[in-house]
Amino acid sequence: MSSQIKMHQLRAFVAVSRQGSIRAASRFLSLSQPALTKSIKELEDSLGAQLFIRRRQGVTLTECGEIFFKRASLILEELRVAQEDIAQRLGTHSGQVNLGVGASIARTIMPIVIDRFHREFPEVKVRIAEGQLVSMIPELRQGELDFTINTYYQSAYDNELLYEKLMDKEYRVVCRRGHPMEKARSIKELLHCDWTMPTPRGSYYKLLSEMFSEMEAEPIISVVCETFMSCTSLLAKTDFLSVLSVDIINDPLLGQSLVALDLDLPLPKATFHLIQRKDSTLSPMAAHLAQLFRLYCR
Structure with missing residues (x-):
């Protein structure tokens, strides 16, 4: 590597990967397209590898880019959580909690839990993704979801995730x-x-x-x-x-x-679990929201 990787290069790379083009990432980050292009070029030089294939419609990740994206997006999410964790421990009730729920949870317990959480911490933003666990694995892996309340089936992900049983549903x-x-x-x-x-x-x-x-x-x-x-x-x-x-x-x-x-x-009854990555620690706000789900599920 010719130089040290910088945070702004990681942010530029992850934004372009998610948005699918330099132009869209430029709007998303409120940065100029030349500045983004320069950051990506510097990152590729540091890694000694091409990360994107440029096409007329936008960009796609190379094989090296795919591998690096998984790590880079996780680093940025962990940094965000760490910053919010410190702020929350110092008494600042802000930041964001990213939550996944199964459909039956979304229609029953979730509204009560979110309403109570919002009344207690109105400054904290909450993002809710709905779906089955299989659709949430990528976001859990990359730190984009703090946890999910969902059903569980034995799979290859068992060594990556923690499963805490909450309740059975008929x-x-x-x-x-x-x-x-x-x-x-x-x-x-x-x-x-x-x-x-x-x-x-x-x-x-x-x-x-x-x-x-x-x-x-x-x-x-x-x-x-x-x-x-x-x-x-x-x-x-x-x-x-x-x-x-x-x-x-x-x-x-x-x-x-x-x-x-x-x-x-x-x-058969469906068993719902609170599911999160094994190597992650919930921020105080995410932990509080998880505790509310435990309370209302039981």
Whole structure:
């Protein structure tokens, strides 16, 4: 390496990687394009490696760039958390907490927790990402999420993440009110129906798929809904079936249009965990928010 890597070079590199072009990163950082280009060139010279391939539509990372991005983005996130940690320990209640939640948590416990947290610490910004754990692994790895409240399924990430069990949720087969199969009592009666589910790579739905397969009564999932809104809209307005948590079905807004089937064999419960990186320490504000989730989940 010809010179020491500087923080402004890391910030420039991460911004260009995330924004996809020098122009977009320039607007994001409020810096000139020549200044950004110079920082990237200096960084590449220091590393002795090309980090970007320049294209007409923008830039893409090289193989070296991909490897360096994972480290660089984590360094910047850790620095941000460290700065906020010191400020918070000195009594400044500011900074940002980045949180991930599963759909059923987002519709039930999350609003109560966030409202209380915001009333206690109105200066702290909160970013909430919604989805299954599998979609949040990259952000957890790179420090862009402090923690997530989600279901867990044994995987290759076990050596990287900490899992703290919070609660179990009951799940049921769900349909619209007035569905022709509303009185069905077994999964096998429903195999001819149209089904929608989130991605089967997700923790709970992977477990569910395995259970259906063992029963030799696995529904054919013809539509995959990646968002809760698209799933519930499809259920409410068509004859599609799905599997959702009972507390979502009991929601006053959804309960008027959706019903849970009373099947002879109950579905497995979904276990929700507080999940974070093993090598990370939560800032005081993130730790306080995590504690509120523990309180309301139990």
